[in-house]
Amino acid sequence: MDILHSFYCRKPWLDLSFNLKIAAKGKCQRCGTTVKDIKYLIGHHKIELTEENVNDPSIALNPVHIEIICLDCHNKEHRRFGGKKQVYIVYGSPLSGKNTAVREMMQYGDIVLDIDALWQAVTFQPAYIKPDNCKFNLFKLRDEMLDQIKTRYGNWYDAYIIGGYPEKYERERLAQMLGAEMIYCESTREECLTRLHNSGRPKAWENYINDWWDKFND
Numbered sequence: 001m002d003i004l005h006s007f008y009c010r011k012p013w014l015d016l017s018f019n020l021k022i023a024a025k026g027k028c029q030r031c032g033t034t035v036k037d038i039k040y041l042i043g044h045h046k047i048e049l050t051e052e053n054v055n056d057p058s059i060a061l062n063p064v065h066i067e068i069i070c071l072d073c074h075n076k077e078h079r080r081f082g083g084k085k086q087v088y089i090v091y092g093s094p095l096s097g098k099n100t101a102v103r104e105m106m107q108y109g110d111i112v113l114d115i116d117a118l119w120q121a122v123t124f125q126p127a128y129i130k131p132d133n134c135k136f137n138l139f140k141l142r143d144e145m146l147d148q149i150k151t152r153y154g155n156w157y158d159a160y161i162i163g164g165y166p167e168k169y170e171r172e173r174l175a176q177m178l179g180a181e182m183i184y185c186e187s188t189r190e191e192c193l194t195r196l197h198n199s200g201r202p203k204a205w206e207n208y209i210n211d212w213w214d215k216f217n218d
């Protein structure tokens, strides 16, 4: 497990970054833009996180060193050119914070393949509504992207694949095929259900959360 990336998936960071975004009242602390949803804000470390300082709370979890900025401003940070393409599989329960964590660890020019978002892009349905008759088209599209990632085709920097992947065998097979590292968005069933109830999302999502935890094995 990659310690730098997994930091962004753990509760202390997710909670701190969420609270700082609420306190910022939807406003970018750098350019002053107000965003329409706090998911478009990023908690950015002014001191770049490294494997050496990520476990030091006085740096990694200290609000003094964290700036709440919009995606545009964040895209101007962390520019990195060349280097080896890294691939990460970010998995965990629905509402475990996968998307938030990836937004904070990624940079402009990376590829993010979010399987649920791909369903939405192709079927125009709300999250987690997956018309069965479209699955072959969806899977083919997904596999094409996975193949590009596997062969490191193109000029992207790093790639993130976001998915539930509750089954150990399935995610390990994928990781091996892609030469990817796995990042687990750690949470508990109760935390995810609490987030759901506080989020105003449809109650039906309880089933998606429960299904994931029923299947999960590590």
Ligand SMILES: [Zn+2]
Pocket: 028, 029, 030, 031, 032, 033, 069, 070, 071, 072, 073, 074
């Ligand atoms: Zn900004």
Ligand SMILES: [Zn+2]
Pocket: 043, 044, 045, 074, 077, 078, 104
């Ligand atoms: Zn940042």
